[in-house]
Amino acid sequence: MDPRISIVTLGVSDLARSTAFYRDAFGLPLLADKSSDGISFFEVNRGSLWLALYPRHLLAEDAGVEDRPGSFAGVTLAHNVRSKADVQALFDAVVRAGARPVKPPQDVFWGGHSSYVADPDGFLWEIAFNPYSWIE
């Protein structure tokens, strides 16, 4: 696995409020052409990392975990790879190496191909191919 975090996603209770907060209070640059009423992306670290805001219950649903404090931190870290085949290969490799499989690789509604694994504390990593973003 390349040492890379592509996206830090915060699961928020009010997307419009949090988007305004990060844009106005923190002054982060909203990626308007990538964002929508349903998700917000901000470009940080000179474009090498995105901060995403997504409704918390939908983030839990995307990972296939229960949206309960204690079982879901409300934060995910995404590691994007270059192809669907790379998602499967990396998912298999890290699960063999000890990561807990949470969601096997599958196509997702937004056009990507995504999987989730968990670290020993249950922190979620999404391993995904996202045809709309590639950050290296």
Added chain:
Amino acid sequence: MDPRISIVTLGVSDLARSTAFYRDAFGLPLLADKSSDGISFFEVNRGSLWLALYPRHLLAEDAGVEDRPGSFAGVTLAHNVRSKADVQALFDAVVRAGARPVKPPQDVFWGGHSSYVADPDGFLWEIAFNPYSWIE
């Protein structure tokens, strides 16, 4: 505020186990000279971001929040600045702009100067001067 996340810190229940997991299962490069028995740092995104592992109860203590699921996600995002004075100036600015103050700027035991604010969902951002790391 410059659009920058310097460090993503995961509050873990067993530091040795999680350090082994990220080093061996994920293959992340441990910054051995920056890490210790008490904290682990990994360099990601070509050196522009660190992933830190720190005992969860100590991370909560550092921020001055209760270590309870629901009130503490177990993750913090650090935004490092260049001086103690910059910590105070940025803390004041984001609090004026609507961030919730959690811990006012103060010297901390490891030699830095640190503060915490929270976003609308309580996600914690550390605004800090760290004389031992500067990533831009």
